[in-house]
Amino acid sequence: MTLPSTMNALILKQDGFAPSREGAAIETLEPYLDYGSLPVPKAGPGQVLVRVRMASVNPSDLYFIKGEYGQPRVKGQPAGFEGVGDVVGGQGLYARWLKGKRVAFVGGVTGSGAWAEYIVVPAAMCVVIRQGMRDEDAAGHVVNPVTAWAMFDIVKQSGAKSFVFTAAFSQLGKLMAGLARDNGYAMIAVIRKESQAEHLKELGASHVLLSTDPDFASRLAALCGSEKPRILLDAVASQQSADIFMAMPNRARWIIYGRLATEAPAISEPGQFIFMDKKIEGFWLSQWFRRASMLEKMRTLRAVQNRFISGAWKTEVVATVKLGQAIQALPEALKLGDGKVMIVP
């Protein structure tokens, strides 16, 4: 098969970080991305070239293109962290073994991105996808599912059979709900719309709290008393997040993995760090990948794939957008909410 020399891609228009932070909401992509043509990237040693089948759109992608993520943008490079595709070339033994295989990948190599026809990724960051797993599940195979798995490990190590999860109707929240139920843990899910409650309970959440409920505080206090959760998994970092943390029992840990809110949450009772042994910390999948052993990573990826193949997990896709139409169509697709948006070349 002959590879083309150029490809289409969604290309970053800006460098570095944004001077201020707005959050993941995007009204228009025009300040951030161009649809254009780039040379097909070349795989270096230990890397593979993948023809992209489908790329996922994660909140981290949106933060990144806006310059609000933990790594700087590089103007002229394609956006997009995660997807699924077919290995069409590569350098090295393992890379050659991967050739012809369908793989899920996470990008991040300089010069490459998943919102393109081709991407170069380290062979070690590819996961061979077994038959029976849909492209829709494989495209979002790593970021959300591995995050869910790693976070659930934190919950299991907390010693409590319960945890609190905010913005729980996210893709990640839905994955966590299934993990919680299947392992006998009570997920206390905080949601933003009443209409999300029933589906999230079906997926496995034990308790659902509406963040705008006037009785939110007293309902939460009752659940903290009965379920005694120690872990707050939070993508919002709002004042309500801080208040939930303050309401939780001794040894509670507020684990922030995203920042949907733009406010600066205030800690009303700093004495709780001293006398109640509470902690605030963060979770970043990139760090987890750096720190986890190879065995831990392989086990996690296998477990994740098994859950998708068995049907215990299923990626809910609300829109699939063509690469060439994404500049116009993606902001609208993201407003559909409550499910994943995919990009296909």
Added chain:
Amino acid sequence: MTLPSTMNALILKQDGFAPSREGAAIETLEPYLDYGSLPVPKAGPGQVLVRVRMASVNPSDLYFIKGEYGQPRVKGQPAGFEGVGDVVGGQGLYARWLKGKRVAFVGGVTGSGAWAEYIVVPAAMCVVIRQGMRDEDAAGHVVNPVTAWAMFDIVKQSGAKSFVFTAAFSQLGKLMAGLARDNGYAMIAVIRKESQAEHLKELGASHVLLSTDPDFASRLAALCGSEKPRILLDAVASQQSADIFMAMPNRARWIIYGRLATEAPAISEPGQFIFMDKKIEGFWLSQWFRRASMLEKMRTLRAVQNRFISGAWKTEVVATVKLGQAIQALPEALKLGDGKVMIVP
């Protein structure tokens, strides 16, 4: 020697916790304490009766009598956590061995307190004081020095050769300054009065920042760049504390061990927990005592005593107040600031 049946003491007038928090500042003791007479307490199994020579006044005592500490008040009991005295009785082998010896102690046994002529404490919580150590040093032998030692361990484990310390002209801050210098660490001390700077540098602080300096932020930023401190030891929990934490480099930990401020500090950049791997946690000496091994405790207490006897540490006493005059004199003595206040029977 015959023991009397009654003794004088400063007795708690209130039970439990205060409904709101004001901090450690005390204008008058009258709402909280009575000077009166109580039966001399009886030592139970494994306990000793100590005739108090001198008791120290720690911030934790002031928080406690105001009902703002991590343990509830019990009306009718003497106040006071820490002091030095002579063992005059006790039950058990070790207690009998202690009889006649001068010991430092930390209270906390139901029914007993150090702001009294006699106190009952567990024999295991007594530290025999060697000759050559002054009562002034022995009376504050445990709370501040052991806290300093345990906190300095946290600094050593952080991997950075520097740390930030707020309200640094406290007794604890002075002890930390000496530990820092003697071990080759740079203490970045935040103080509230210009007049404190020189003495703190003499004691061992490498850098002194005045909290009210208009250039505070830029000076701190420069020091964070050059010294790369990872630990913020903080007794204030103010907005400035939060801002210092935000200015610190990757992997910074904000360790709160007191709450002199009454405001609710806001976290301006929660993304730092994720992308910079920062953490907020607490330190409480009671927890340290529960978690540390017996060997670790003995080593720490020996090291502390050696530092006092060698003169590397010296307790700076600004006032010594008689038990019978404390209700009137203690609030005034506490305003003298910048040194320790002691109570003697």
